[in-house]
Amino acid sequence: MRQDTGLNGDAQRIEQLGWMLFLKIFSDKDKELELLDDNYTSPIPDLFHWVNEKGNWAGDPEGITGEELLEFIDRQLFTALRNIDVSTGNRRALIVREVFDGNNNYMKSGTNIRKVLNKLNEMDFNIAKDRHAFGELYETILKGLQSAGNSGEFYTPRAITTFITEMINPQLGEKILDPACGTAGYLTCAIEHLKKQANSIEESQSIGENVIGWEYKPLPYLLATTNLILHDIEVPNIRFGDALDQPLSNFTEKHRVNAILANPPFGGIVANNNETNFPQNFRTKESADLFLILMIHLLKKDGRAGIVLPDGSLTGDGVKQRIRQKLLEDCNLHTIIRLPNSVFQPYASVSTNLLFFIKGKPTKEVWYYEHHLPEGQKAYNKTKPIQVKEFDPIKLWWNNRKESNISWKVNIKTIIDRKYDLDIKNPTQPKETHEYNSDELIEMLHKSFGKSNSLLTDLKNRVK
Secondary structure, eight states: OTTOTTOOSHHHHHHHHHHHHHHHHHHHHHHHHHHHOTTOOOSSOGGGSSSOSSOOTTTOTTSOOHHHHHHIIIIIIHHHHHTOOOTTOOHHHHHHHHHHHSOOOOOOOHHHHHHHHHHHTTOOTTSHHHHHHHHHHHHHHHHGGGGSGGGGGGOOOHHHHHHHHHHHOOOTTOOEEETTOTTTHHHHHHHHHHHTTOOSHHHHHHHHHHEEEEEOSHHHHHHHHHHHHHTTOSSOEEEESOTTSSOGGGOOGGGOEEEEEEOOOOSOBOSTTGGGGSOGGGOOSBHHHHHHHHHHHHEEEEEEEEEEEEGGGTSOSTHHHHHHHHHHHHEEEEEEEEOOTTTTTTTOOSOEEEEEEEETSOOSEEEEEEOOOOTTOOOOOSSSOOOGGGGHHHHHHHTSOOOOSSEEEEEHHHHHHTTTOOOOOOTTSOTTSOOOOHHHHHHHHHHHHHHHHHHHHHHHHHHO
16 A cells, blocks of 8 residues: 555555445445345445455455556545445445445546455455454554544544543443444443443343434544444444534434443534534534533433533633533533543544543532553653553542542532632642633733833833
C-alpha cells in the first residue's frame, strides 16, 4: 500500500484496508449463512462477492489484475454496492450501502490492489481461530489511528475502555449505548464482558441487538462495523448518523438504555446548528457539553454511565454551569477519576477525567481519585501508552474508599458554593503549584494583551 501513489498517510491506508476487510469478512459470513439457511439470500449481488462463480475478482489469486481490476472496482463494485436495494428493510443490506456510500477506493494501481487482495485471501474469517487472531491484529491497526492526524479522535485507549466497562459492569439483557462509538472500542469491550456471562447460544445471540452504537463519520463507521463482525456480531447494531441531529424530545422512553459507555467528541464545534435541538438554557456550540445533556436524557432511571470528559466541561459559568447543575441534580455523580493530560496524545493534550454517575437520585458527595503517571515516566506516548494494569489500585480502592494523598471527597454544599464547579484540585498537593483552568488562562491572556497594547501605544507616542 505504501508503494501506491493514490494513498497518502496511515489514516488513508487504514480506510483503504478497511473497506477491503469489511467486504471479505461480510462476504465470507454471507456464504456461511447461505449454507446454514436455505432461505437466506445475501444482499450482495453474486458478481461482487469476494468468492463467486462469475469471475472471482477478489478470491482467485490468479484473478483479474492491473487496469481491468482497477476499472472493475471503481466503475462496477462501488457503484453497485452504493446502490444496493434496502427497500425490504434488510439490515445487512443497509450496512453494506452505508459502508460503501461513505468510503472510497484510493489505490491507483490494480497490480498493488491484487497483492493486497491475495494477502487477505490467506485468512479465512469463517474459522473462529483465524477470526479471533485477526481481531487482535485489527486492534493494533486501529491503535495506529491515534497517531494518524485527526483520525485519532476515533480511538480511545483500550486501558480506559476496559476499566470503564468493568466499573459499569453491564449485564445480559441490559441495553448498552455508545452515542459516539468511533471504532467501537467500548462496544467490543462490552461484548466480551457480556460473553463471559452467557450460558447458551440464545443468550450469546442476544448480545448483538442490545449493544448499540451511533457514529456519524464514514471511516469510523466502517471500522466499527468490521470490528463488531470480528467479535461474532452478525448484524452490528450501529446507526450511521449524528447523535445530535434531532430534537432531544424525539428520544422517548423506548430509546432509553441501562448503561452508557462513551468518550464523546470534545473540543469540537457542533455542526448544522444542532444546538437548536436542545432546550434554550442548555444550548452551546461545545460538543462535549451537548453530549452530556443527551446522555443524561438517554439513561433510564437507575441507569449507569462511565464517560470521558475534558477539564473544560468541569468548570465555567453560564450554560456550562447549568449543565453541571442538571447533572448533579438528576444523577448521583459518585466518582471522578482525574487523568494525566497525555492520555490522548498526540491527538489531544488536554487534561481529561472519567466520570461515573447513576440517574435518578441527586448527588450528595463526589469522590475524586488522581491517577498518576507510572514512576519515572514523564508522559504517555505512542510507545508508552496507558496500561490496563495501572487501574488495578483504583479497582481496589473502588469498593473500600478512603481519603488519601491521591483520593478525596467533596460534599454537594461545597460544590454548590463553588457554582457547581467540579474542577476541584487535590487538597493534599502543595498550594504553590496552581493549575489554571481555561477561564483563568483566558483572563490572564486578556490582561497580558491589554498591557502589551498599552506599552506599544506608549512606545509609538515616544517615537513620534
